[in-house]
Every structure is written in structure tokens, then in C-alpha cells.
Amino acid sequence: MDISQENKLSELIMRHLQGDNSPQDLQQLKQLLNDDAEAVELYVEYMMQFSALSQPGKIILEDFSEESSPSMLDTSLWIALSKYEMEAPEINLPKEQTRQELIQKVVYPPKEKRALSKGGIGTLIFSAAAVITLILFVRFAPPKGGIEVAMLTDSIDAKWADIDPSMQTGTRLVTSSEKLLLREGFAELTFNNQAKAVFEAPCEFQILTDDRIALIYGKLYAVVPPSAIGFSVYTSNAKIVDLGTEFGVQAEAGGDTQLYVLKGKTSLIAGEEAYRASIEVTENKAKGVSGMTGTVSDITFDQKLFVRGIDSETNIVWRGENVELASILAGGNGLSPVFNGPTLNPNTGEYEIKPLVSQPYITDYSYNPVPDNVFVDGVFVPDGSRGPVTITSQGHQFECPATSGKINRDIVVLYKPHDRSLSDMQPALFDGIIYGSQEHPCVLLHSNIGITIDLDRIRQTYPGQEIAQLRTGYGLTWAEKSGKADFFILVDGVLKHEDRDLPSRENSQSATIKLEPNARFLTFVVTDSLTSASSPDDAYSFDFFYLLEPELVLQ
Amino acid sequence: MDKETKNTDFFKLLMNNQKAIYSYILSMVHNCSDADDIMQETMALMWERFEQFQPGTNFGAWGVKIARFKTLSYLKKYKRSEEVFDELLMAQIEDCYGRQIQQMNTRLIALQDCLKKLNDRDRKLIRILYEEGLKIAELAKRFNRPVEGLYKVMARIHTVLRRCVTKTVLKWDL
Helix, strand or coil, rough: HHHHHHHHHHHHHHHHHCCCCCCCHHHHHEEEEEEEEHHHHHHHHHHHHHHHHHHHCCCCCCHCCCCCCCCCCCCHHHHHHHHHHCCCCEEECCCCCCCCCCCCCCCCCCCCCCCCCHHHHHHHHHHHHHHHHHHHHHCCCCCCCCCEEEEEEEEEEEEEECCCCCCCCCCEECCCCCEEEEEEEEEEECCCCCCCEEEEEEEEEEEECCCEEEEEEEEEECCCCCCHCEEEECHHHHHEEEEEEEEEEEEEECCEEEEEEEEEEEEEECCHHHHHHEEEEEEEEEEECCCCCCCEECCCCCCCCCCCCEEECCEEEECCCCHHHHHHCCHHHHHHHHCCCCECCCCEEEECCCCCCCCCCCCCCCCCCCCCCCCEEEEEEECHHHCCCCCCHHHHECCCCCCCCCCCCCCCEECCCCHHHHHHCCCCCCCCCEEECCCEEEEEECCEEEEEEEEEHHHHHCCCEEEEEEEEEEEEECCCCCCEEEEEECCCEEEEEEEEEEECCCCCCCEEECCCCCEEEEEEEEEEHHHCCCHHHHHHHCCCEEEEEEEEECC | CHHHHHHHHHHHHHHHHHHHEEEEEEHHHHHHHHHHHHHHHHHHHHHHHHHCCCCCCCCHHHHHHHHEEEEEEEHHHCHHHHHHEEEHHHHHHHHHHHHHHHHHHHHHHCCCCCCCCHCCHHHHHHHHHHHHHCHHHHHHHHHHCCCCHHHHHHHHHHHHHHHHHHHHHHHHHH
């Protein structure tokens, strides 16, 4: 059988195995096999070859772990392919000296003679360039230590085993047969293709190529931009190929692998020998691969299992939680509670430690920056009777209702119940729950008060994440007598929510505000409903307004 | 035969011949998913009948016979006649497997060698097809390449590989 006939047979077999053949193709295949005994021999050899390549064991293809992995988006590959399809040159294989001259010299049939086209010249130039590149690569190939493919871009409390102590942020990492063991803390690697991987100790892994990691055990979370599609994580019994996504992989020492896809989709290739299959795993789904049997099963999706981002500047280890505004307003990082924190004086913008009791202030109604909290743009005492109120550092203004202009309490954040023997604050009791605990934090905004948060600064702390929404409960708790307040939420000076003449109630209310990607300033204003009060003193007294579990939803 | 010895002997022989038996099943049903199911049943039946196997004889060929039985049952049940090979052709293929099966492991080693001899582009394509598990039509659609052209290229690469493997095995036999 000559080469063109064999190519045809090969093509028919491929189509048949891919399920991409017509009835005519199948008929043609049967005819070829029925008519030629040699074709049957070749057919069997092709099937053995196909089985070997498509079944795992990975002995054959993994031999190329030292090479750079092919990227499906490698445009030069596809350009070369298209040129080859059109102008395949002759290939002459050297004649083998064998006693059994069964194999003929392999010569592709000559192409039609034609003038060398521009495409042909291009191919020639490309081929010459490829050869020159290959020569240069061989000559100047990187040393045996591997190729630099990633950088350690951040770490928190990281302790590595058996590694040069100079391993720190900025260290370049190479492909290597050696394993990296993270004993404690967290580490973030960024690859040349911009894929990021966050590792949580204890964790052992190996950088195979510029887009392949072997996870021996432990947890890693990968964020893969479009430029890095195809980024893969190998474990002892599975391979995860990114198809444009964020995903977490946990490999246990006993051999089990778990895959959680948080955004986009991945391809999971797992299973024993003949049963290996490629499964697409999509957003908010998780799969487990048994280390004993290799079987793949659905597992419960857990969005908070992996560390998705770290920031050593703010000491943030982020597992996908929403940002707690109570933590932010208390001077925290938005993830951790702040106990017994200072209160924030709206007249001065300063944090102070003082008793939680009423203390009348004299105010100048100015907008006050808060230098000790990078996330808070400013605080103020609103009184619309003096004209529009400035509510941001950029000069946004709010046509606020007239108020008594009186203020007697700071902004107070509660992560645990306050000592009522030392305070005259009324507890935040709503819906049968006493707010002011780690589980149910709250923020006191006793009228008349305003506070503006800088969303841009929060975005910088959680890079790559959008602040999608504000969600908060709120209410006016009952005191010695019922209060009444007006509550406003503004974004960049635009009113988004209001609740006028809010009375003291047992039940809380709620507000959900969608936030655009470019929204900068989030403002809360609580005024004393002066118009419905009998006197200014009556207006602002007993207005124990609380924000309940306020949070910014990230996505 | 005590149980432990039976276990060890069976799995050792199976490991050495599993790929060959699987490739036989695949050559009949042409579909990996169906081949997986039949392989499972075949292995179960092989285990059940292992005491009938004559030690020292061709385990792979014996496994192919059992696989044939399972494959034919499957084809009768699930496939239309025009989709399958006729009995004579199946017998020829089975016969060929009987002769070639003992060479499969050698061919695997030669295949590994021959993959290294492919040019960089061809090797990349093989990796994308088999390692990423994508179909040729999907690849072509995703990257806006003509499907026909991609089939021709892949067919050529497989032909080159097969020829290289055969030459290599012959050389080693000398």
C-alpha cells in the first residue's frame, strides 16, 4: 500500500473514531479492509497506536515535560499549519538497511510544478527562520536548571522547606524536576502568561512548564486569564485543563483529588486506564476523583474552601468572603472582626477610645477626612438647613433635609455586646436577635451623622474582584421612647435608597444597592426627622439607628 | 491456585495486555465510551474464567477471544448492521490481533521513540488532540481552521508514526 493510500486509510479511521464520518466514508473503509489483507494489518496497527495515545498512563506524552507546552492559542502553530495544508513539501526518509525490505522508501507524491507564490516564499522564510531559531535555541539553550516561567509575587508568613532563604517576593522560579514544599503560610505565583496560582500550606508542588503544575498534595487556587487558557494542574490521578476560569484543586496525600470550579469551566481528565474520560466541569460545580478507584463523582461545592487572593500589605487572606463594612469602619481589613475598637468622631474624623455614652458635640458641619482609615473617605454632621451638604472629598453634595444640627454620639462598631453598665447605648435588638457579635456585627449611626466609604481603595485591596453590591439590614431600635430617623444611601452623590420617618421597630429593614464597576463613594446619612418632631431636642434623642451586618458583595 | 496467587497472576497478566485487548474492542465498536463499558465486562469475565487459562499461553489472545464474545453481544444489541463490520472482516481482524498482540508492548516503546522524532509542530498537534482530549471538529471550529485540512494533517502524522514504529520494531528484531 503506497503512502497516499495509507494516508487515506488513516483519515478514514480517524473520522470513524471521532464519530465524524458519513455512511459513504464507512462504506469506503469497509471496502478497503475487505479488499486488501495488508489494510487489515495496518488497521490493527492504527488501532493499537490510537489506544496507546488516547489512554492514560501518560508514559508517552509526558516524556515531553521539559518542552514548552503547546498553547492552543499559539498562532504561529496555526499559521504554519495552514501553509503546510496548502504546500506540503516532499519528505524523503533515508533508506533503512534491513534484511526484510518490507518498507519502501517514503516519498510524498510530487506536487504540481508551479511558480513560487508569495505564500511559498513566506513558507521558505518561515522555515528558514524556524531552523535558525532552532539552531540559536540549541546553542543558547538555558542551563539544566530549567526555564524561568513564573515569579513569587506575594506571600504571607510563608516558610519553605529546603529552599534558598532568599526565596521572597520577586524571586523568579524555573521549571524543575524538584518539588517545592510550602510548610507554612501562603504564597502566590504569577506565571509569564499571567496565570496566578495561590498555594496554602501545607502544600507540595512542582513547576513542570510555563503552564503546567504538578500538585503533589495540598491546595492551590488558579486564576487563569484568556491569554493563559490551557493552563493545567496535574495530580496523582487527574489532570485539570483550564478553559478560561478560576478553579481550586485539593490533592490529598492519600491520592484523592477534588476540583472546584468557581468561574468559567475546566476539563477534568481522570479515571483508571481504560476508563479515563474527559469531563467538562462548569461554574459552581465540584468533582472528586477517588485515589483508590479513580472514579469521578460529584461532591458538595464549597466556595470558601480555597484562599483566592492574598495581600501582604493589608495582611488579607481572602477566601471569597464578602467585605464586612463593620470591620472596615472599625479600622479593620474587611475580613476580620475588630473587638473593642475605637469609635469614630464625626466632628473630627478621629478614632478615639471613650465610654459609649451620650456626649453633646459642638460641630462646624465641615466634611472631615479620616486619616487613620484608608477605606473611609470622610465623616460629617448633616444639616440641610445650611444648604447642600458636602458628602465626599471630591465635592459631591446632597440636598439633605434640615436637621437639629445636634450630634451626641460617635460612630460605634460592635462585634461583641457592649457592657451596658458602662454605657447608655440601646442594644440593637431586631427580629429577636441582639446584634453586636462576631456573627451579627452592627454599626451605630445615631443621628445626625454621615460617613462616606472609598470603594476604589477597597478594590485595590481585593484586586481582580468587582464590588457588585451593597447589602445591609438596618433599623431604629426602641429606647426609653421611640425614635424617628431618616436614612439615606448615596453612591457618588446620587441618592439610591431612602427611608423617611423610620420609627423604632422590632423588625429590621433591608437595602440592596447595585454598584457599578466605577462607583467610588458610598455614603450613609442618618438625620433626625426634624419635621416630624416636636422640638429639636426631641428630634435627635433616642435615634439609635443601626446598620446590621453591612457588607459589600464581591464577584 | 490460592486466592492471593490468583490475584497477583491475573493482574500482572492483565496489566501487560490490557491496552491490546482494549484496542481490539475499540477496533470493533469504534467508540471509546462503548469500548470502556465492554472492557469492564470483559475483564470481569476474564477474572471469572481465569482458572481456564493455560499458564504460559498467550493471555492477550485469550483475552481477545473473551472480548470478541462480549463485543459481538454488544453489537447485536445496540448497533445496526450497516454500522458494523461483517463477520468475515471481524474474524480477520481478530486473527491479526492474535498475531500482533504480543508485539504491542514493543510497539508502545517504539511509539515513544517515534514521537520524539516528529517535528515540533506535529508533536504539538498530537498533544493537543490526545492530551487535551478535544475532537478534531471542535479544534477546527474553535480556531477557525478547515476541518478537512486538519483531518488530512492528522492522518499524515499518524501514518508517519505508524511507519516509524514498524521500522523501529523491525530494526530491533534484527
